[in-house]
Structures are given as C-alpha cells and as structure tokens.
Amino acid sequence: MTEARGVVLREFGQPVTVETAPVPEPGPGAAIARVELAGVCGTDVHLHHGHLAIPLPLILGHEGVGRIARLGEGLTTDFSGNPLRVGDAVVWSSNIPCGRCHWCVIAGERTLCETRKVYGVNQPFDQFPHLSGGWADAIYLQPGSAIFRLPDGITAEHAIALGCAGPTAMHGVIDVAGITAGDTVVVQGSGPVGIASAMYAHLAGASRVIIVGGPAGRLDLAREIGVGDAHIDIFAFPDPAERLRLVLDATPGRRGADVVLECAGVPEAVAEGWEMARRGGTFLALGQYTDRGTTPLNPHVITRKQLRIVGSWGFAEKHYLGHVEALPRLAERFDLTRLITRYPLESANDALADMAAGRVMKPVLDVSRGVEESRSREEETASRRDGQSARTTEA
Ligand SMILES: [Zn+2]
Ligand SMILES: [Zn+2]
Known part of the structure; x- marks a missing residue:
C-alpha cells in the first residue's frame, strides 16, 4: 500500500x-x-x-x-x-x-x-x-x-x-451517571448516543428503560432489536406535558425515573428531561456535544427535587x-x-x-x-491491457 x-x-x-x-x-x-x-x-x-x-x-x-x-x-x-x-x-x-x-x-x-x-x-x-x-x-x-x-x-x-457513541455511553451512563440494578431509566433521544446509552442501561441492570425519541423508524428499529422497554414518539406526542405524563405513568408510583439520560442534543431537552427524574434522582447531560445556545431553565427544580446534575464529555x-x-x-x-x-x-x-x-x-x-x-477494476483494466497487448502482438 x-x-x-x-x-x-x-x-x-x-x-x-x-x-x-x-x-x-x-x-x-x-x-x-x-x-x-x-x-x-x-x-x-x-x-x-x-x-x-x-x-x-x-x-x-x-x-x-x-x-x-x-x-x-x-x-x-x-x-x-x-x-x-x-x-x-x-x-x-x-x-x-x-x-x-x-x-x-x-x-x-x-x-x-x-x-x-x-x-x-x-x-x-x-x-x-x-x-x-x-x-x-x-x-x-x-x-x-x-x-x-x-x-x-x-x-x-x-x-x-x-x-463513538459506544465509548461515550460507557463514560456517561456507566462511569458518571452510575446506573445500578433495578433503576428506572429515561433516555431522551434515539440516535446513536441514545441507542448506545439505552443498551448500556440494560446491561447495567436497569429494570425499565423508557426511550423518548423519534422519528418512528428509529424507535421501531430500537424495539425490534430489544433496546428499550417503552418507546415514546416525540412526533406522535409533540406536547412536552403529554410526554411527561406518559413517562410518569411508566415509572413506579408515578414518582419519575431514577436516572434521566439526555442524549437528544437539543437545549430544550434539558428542562423537559429533569422534570422526568424522581426526587433525588440523577440527570445526565450527554447529548449537548455541539454548542447550540442557551435555553430557559428553572433552577428551582434542582433544589426542590434535590437533583444530582452531571455532565460527561466524550470519553x-x-x-x-x-x-x-x-x-x-x-x-x-x-x-x-x-x-x-x-x-x-x-x-x-x-x-x-x-x-x-x-x-x-x-x-x-x-x-x-x-x-x-x-482492485477488481485495476485487474479488469490490466487484463484489458493484456488483451490489447496480446492483440497488438498478434497484429
Ligand atoms: Zn462521533
Ligand atoms: Zn492534556
């Protein structure tokens, strides 16, 4: 070479x-x-x-x-x-x-x-x-x-x-968020980082993994390969309040998730995501890899819920x-x-x-x-060349 x-x-x-x-x-x-x-x-x-x-x-x-x-x-x-x-x-x-x-x-x-x-x-x-x-x-x-x-x-x-979503999820989901056996986990986003994070949540022993993402094709694929226990399509449910209700319905006692993994990369996902966490729960911002600007957040939620908020960058x-x-x-x-x-x-x-x-x-x-x-093109060209030179020789 x-x-x-x-x-x-x-x-x-x-x-x-x-x-x-x-x-x-x-x-x-x-x-x-x-x-x-x-x-x-x-x-x-x-x-x-x-x-x-x-x-x-x-x-x-x-x-x-x-x-x-x-x-x-x-x-x-x-x-x-x-x-x-x-x-x-x-x-x-x-x-x-x-x-x-x-x-x-x-x-x-x-x-x-x-x-x-x-x-x-x-x-x-x-x-x-x-x-x-x-x-x-x-x-x-x-x-x-x-x-x-x-x-x-x-x-x-x-x-x-x-x-790169694999090692990114290993860092964020396993090392930083520290999911443990039995946890209820929400994953925001169903791109590669969301799918990898949901897979690692399963491997870590989460009892329930709820994926909030889209479009439908991505959620279908996740469902088909056994990633996620519940799937909420953000296009079918465009209202964040409705999505919050669906997520709470899927958590024990409607208390919210033990861990929320933000893998959406959209600034607005943060305010929506930490509402899905239970009191004393953990919120990981993993998807904000590109700086897409600011977003309104209410810090009262952090105090009131005693949230643990963590970030993780690459691996x-x-x-x-x-x-x-x-x-x-x-x-x-x-x-x-x-x-x-x-x-x-x-x-x-x-x-x-x-x-x-x-x-x-x-x-x-x-x-x-x-x-x-x-390589096969080269071989083809070479054999054509050989053929030509053979013909030339014949001529
Ligand atoms: Zn990458
Ligand atoms: Zn250095």
Whole structure:
C-alpha cells in the first residue's frame, strides 16, 4: 500500500471529495491501519457545516475499524498490553490527549485535556502525516494512540455499529451517571448516543428503560432489536406535558425515573428531561456535544427535587477499553449489525445527507469494499491491457 484514498473536506458546506495521498512509513511508536469500515457521526455533519472551529483541508472520520498494515519501531502491544501484529483487527480511539497538561496529569481527566488531538477533527490533510482521518483507505496512528485489538468473535461491523457513541455511553451512563440494578431509566433521544446509552442501561441492570425519541423508524428499529422497554414518539406526542405524563405513568408510583439520560442534543431537552427524574434522582447531560445556545431553565427544580446534575464529555482511553471489552456482551444481546447502512467511500456526501436527515441510524463507509472494487477494476483494466497487448502482438 503506497497510496491511499481519503474523503477530504476543503470548504464548509461544500461536497467532500475523494483525494489521494502517499502512505508514509510509520515512525517509532506509530502504526498504519488499513481501514475496513468508517463511521459517519452526527458530529461529522456539524463539522461539514462549519459548526466547530476546525482546520481545513481535513480528512473526516473519527470512527474507524480495520487491520494493522505496518507497525513502527517499538510498538509491540495494543493499549491494554495485548501483543500487536500486522494483520490484527483493531479499533482506535479518536483522541490523543497531550498527557502533560493539568487535566491529563493532575486531574486525571484526559477527556478535559485542552490540547487533545482528534483524528478526523483537528489533524489537517496538508500536514504530515496527511492520513489522519478514518474516511480513508489507511490512517496513520500517531505514537500514543489508544489502539485496541478486537475481542475474538467481534467483527468490524460489531465494532463500528455504535461508533463513538459506544465509548461515550460507557463514560456517561456507566462511569458518571452510575446506573445500578433495578433503576428506572429515561433516555431522551434515539440516535446513536441514545441507542448506545439505552443498551448500556440494560446491561447495567436497569429494570425499565423508557426511550423518548423519534422519528418512528428509529424507535421501531430500537424495539425490534430489544433496546428499550417503552418507546415514546416525540412526533406522535409533540406536547412536552403529554410526554411527561406518559413517562410518569411508566415509572413506579408515578414518582419519575431514577436516572434521566439526555442524549437528544437539543437545549430544550434539558428542562423537559429533569422534570422526568424522581426526587433525588440523577440527570445526565450527554447529548449537548455541539454548542447550540442557551435555553430557559428553572433552577428551582434542582433544589426542590434535590437533583444530582452531571455532565460527561466524550470519553477517555479507559472508557474506550471498557466499551471494547463490553462488545461481546452487547453483540450477544443486541443485533448490532441492524444499526448499520453501508455506503462506498465515493458516496460520503450521500452518507452525510442521510445522517443529517435522520434517514438512517448509522451510516458506515465501506472502505474495503471500495478497495476490492478498485482492485477488481485495476485487474479488469490490466487484463484489458493484456488483451490489447496480446492483440497488438498478434497484429
Ligand atoms: Zn462521533
Ligand atoms: Zn492534556
């Protein structure tokens, strides 16, 4: 592999284009991974439209799964100590924290690192190593990257199905909100973060998981794969007061939920969500990843209900590892592959549009299929060339 294709964002709001770049040799501690599947996330839609300050041009893609193609000197194990060899199936965390700042060293909260690097978000295409996004044939994994070998029996599809929502939910739902056995849980939102959070609530032993989301197709899919015990469609019930009544009806003694997980990403969801929590309950703001402005809130609710209000931002390496280790249990309990819709690399614009419109749950760029196709195209061209030269020889 000497050259790789990558999907490049050159101008906000304009179509992304497939370009090529040479694949560099990995330096000490680095690795080259051949990408098989790359996830398209709601964040990519925001990046595409310039809602976040990022450098351009940029190969998009902070979610990827593939195989180790080359290992740099000294890199012999994955991030949790398993031996790492060329050909191993791996995933990698999108974050590379600096490891030196106050947040990384003193606070031990690497998710709060102010200068963390993120694949597919702030690693420009026109600077070495160029291939720093997942929407490409290959990615250069810089020294210090959290690379994890996939557990036995876990396919690339399993690993990409939840994308960054998987480790995000591991952090927020398990680590921060701390759901315990028997809890009644409300999940606001039925996109990938909502679905992943509901799955983790089930795994943590919640007695009842109530999903408040939409559109109907997403709720149907959740229901079909056993995610959520009750589903409330916000389009069928557009009045928040009505939704609150339905949620309370579904909780023991109409007391409200022990834990409310906001995974909607809409500012107004916060005021609605904490009304759904019981007295002394917990409210987690997990979905407000993009700054979408302010919203009216009544702080009296916090005091009156003695609410515990927490936030959670992305994930650190331990959450990524926790998610990788939970994948066998997730894959056993839920048909993760049902979440995916595949697109060839060349159709990244369609994948972005479908994600933006909520037409699919999880668009995934099938990078290796493109490689196979281009390989077979190459073979075809080569055989045509051979045929021609044969004819030329005959002539
Ligand atoms: Zn993402
Ligand atoms: Zn740092």
